Amino acid sequence: MLDATSSYNPMDLRIPVADRTGHRTVPETTRRSDRIPGTRYGNRPTMKDVAARAGVGLKTVSRVVNGEPGVTPETERRVQEAIEALGFRRNDSARVLRKGRTASIGLVLEDLADPFYGPLSRAVEEVARAHGALLINGSSAEDADREQELVLALCARRVDGLVVIPAGGDHRYLEPELKAGVATVFVDRPAGHIDVDVVVSDNFGGARDGVSHLLAHGHRRIGFIGDMPRIHTAAERLRGYRTAMEDAGIAVEDAWMSLGVTDPERVRRAAEEMLSGPEPVTAIFTGNNRVTVTVIRVLAGHTRQVALVGFDDIELADLLQPGVTVVAQDAAALGRTAAERLFRQLDGTLLAPERIELPTRLITRGSGELPPAD
Amino acid sequence: MLDATSSYNPMDLRIPVADRTGHRTVPETTRRSDRIPGTRYGNRPTMKDVAARAGVGLKTVSRVVNGEPGVTPETERRVQEAIEALGFRRNDSARVLRKGRTASIGLVLEDLADPFYGPLSRAVEEVARAHGALLINGSSAEDADREQELVLALCARRVDGLVVIPAGGDHRYLEPELKAGVATVFVDRPAGHIDVDVVVSDNFGGARDGVSHLLAHGHRRIGFIGDMPRIHTAAERLRGYRTAMEDAGIAVEDAWMSLGVTDPERVRRAAEEMLSGPEPVTAIFTGNNRVTVTVIRVLAGHTRQVALVGFDDIELADLLQPGVTVVAQDAAALGRTAAERLFRQLDGTLLAPERIELPTRLITRGSGELPPAD
């Protein structure tokens, strides 16, 4: 675990989930001595200091800093000089306190390091930037408590809006925030027990199409390896798989399906099992990018050709032998759509919450077109 | 361009770079009507409201919310009830204003969507979390003005510290911030004209080792394709290349080196040129992950075998034919090291700024071991 024993810990984020108020009940641990009275903000100059130095009133400085009219060029020059000389920088905390808007939005996702979330996050950031807002983000690590903790910490900072890729299934804890006017959009997965905007991919349809593609190339025994079933996307993709199979008149066997953590070891075992025995699968549909990568590795170690279609595109998929056929979703579009909706909520131009579903796209590259090898 | 014509734009971040005060001189565009006087924060309850409802004093509520001692269980219960009933959430802006610390750090990087920065960002976040701080981040898109704009916006929010992957080369604009005690660490690339902590990879040594590897396999005509020379990492890697070549007694020809944007089209052209003509290169050293990916695509279209070593590891590199030999740097370690140093600055346990260089690792997978094919 990381070292957190040092003395910097100005505001502990770890909120006991039982109480939802954003406060802490645990006693303080060692912490940095409080600010010496009289020193403000590491001695940062304030508007008062600037005013004193420029020989003008406080409000005049405010006017200059905010580009408000009603200041003579000469006065403005004097103020600017003082600002430069003192290295003054407006304190946005105070500004926020006064104005009520923070010009920042929060993004809670599963893992910033996942190649799927990078572009999504970037897209949200671009939209935020276009609206003059900053992005604060945090990773939930697929842990519902941590998600709630993060969301509430963001609310305590009074973000104007939240984009959430939920880890948990119950979001009633957000009700007071919604009532208070925090714009909220869920992405990638729906919200539980609250009525908010949701932007998702067509996970069901995408998976069905991907599996149908395998069926069209003659496969009957097709395996499915996916994420934990409590995750909505995983469940939907499994449903797509089952539907495609049923529509083709195939009775799905339990041994063909494996759901669980996307840890390489688990996935590897699942794949090996499906590929062994008297009646091994001849094709595998993988439920997300991490699973796909691991299965590619497994298949590379086998001599028998096994067809593969994966959910989520992966880099270099086209250069492998054979190229990896995938059901691609547009992560950037998910993020962009969600963020745009968020700002429309803030505009007031948006009325009832809606569920938006973005299409997926089957990209054929070879691995899905292999015929059954038995 | 993104739509920013809507009315939500509470605090424009776009600061004219000429003036460094965090204020705006452009006249206001349309903007949301100011808060109706009397309504506070979308009618969010405050401690005062909680106090009134619980029939206690303001400070008692504060004590309960912050888990301070000196409140009877009965009083605490009443306060908790009121908190629950009103959906109260502490306003951290006010808290920050009072306490002087924001418990947040800023991260400015080039592009969140780049697979190199995802893990770095995540590592910074983990360290921040361990110290009870939130992460605010922004992408500079390799634009110096945008970097400055972002950094200053973060400073206006009074982040406690900054982790910066610089785009620009001059950071004197940070001097007032440093003086004011904003902890600062530069990562991946050094800072310009200011004395701060820097954490970088051994770009020079890594590139030299990678090129030496090619030399050891008999190559003499080795090409180098890298990022723009004004980017420190690109320049260092080029220097590593030249040093390795010179140490081997080879006079580097201009036609072997190509530096510029990592746009696939430019890289593709550069590679094609090196591979054509009477004396084509027999091996290529690529300066970063994006270049490597494009060059792999180019080489896949050629029949002649060309050796390749790339800077930065890339996913699935082991599964290509041949596997891609790379000089890997540890993005997560860069982020972790930088963030840990940042918090040590905030602790006060850190003295003089330092430059930390992390080693790189040559991972051989085949592409670098191909013999010259002429």
Place this chain on the structure above:
DNA sequence: TAGAGCCTGGACAACGTTGTCAGGCTCGGG
């Protein structure tokens, strides 16, 4: 030249929280 109107600048309160400090209560002992 007086009065009206405009322009500039500044005093003041408020935003929601926390640190300081003092007052009131209970309880036990003299």
Place this chain on the structure above:
DNA sequence: CCCGAGCCTGACAACGTTGTCCAGGCTCTA
């Protein structure tokens, strides 16, 4: 019965900024 000690509680000021409002000086016109 009174007093002091110790524990709870709350009044108040301050953090830095911005919106409101008013004062004073200027220009322009009658």
